Amino acid sequence: MLKGKSEVRQHGFSLVELMLVVVVIAILATIALPNYRDYVARGHVTTAQADLATLALALTNRFQRQLTYPTVTTTTTAETKGAVTGWSPAEVEYFDYTLVSTASGYTLTATGKERLDGCVLKLSDDNTRELSGDCAGVEAW
Structure with a gap:
């Protein structure tokens, strides 16, 4: 037994409410x-x-065992992996790794590709570290 107006319950959302959620x-x-x-x-x-x-x-380990670095210059990650046994990089999809090594020193380079094209990281035997290009906000290492 209802007295007065009957209450109507609405279920769901209005179009305005849905559009606000989509905008947010x-x-x-x-x-x-x-x-x-x-x-x-x-x-x-x-x-x-x-x-x-x-x-x-890995190169320092070899130097400690043989008192010399390998004399090699690589142009691809595969060549670098072949020149240094036991090393396997995790970022082969986004970086190419190269090595320039003499009997007394080396320079390692990681060159970005795809989204990181232009990012270049270098590391030398005297622990000199260089970073150039757009490296997604990383400024030093």
């Missing part, structure tokens, strides 16, 4: 997605830095 999601995506991409790219750069440090350790 679009704004968040426009801000968050580029920041996330930069974050991921910075992660690739730091992993490439670790790859170079690992390669330097």
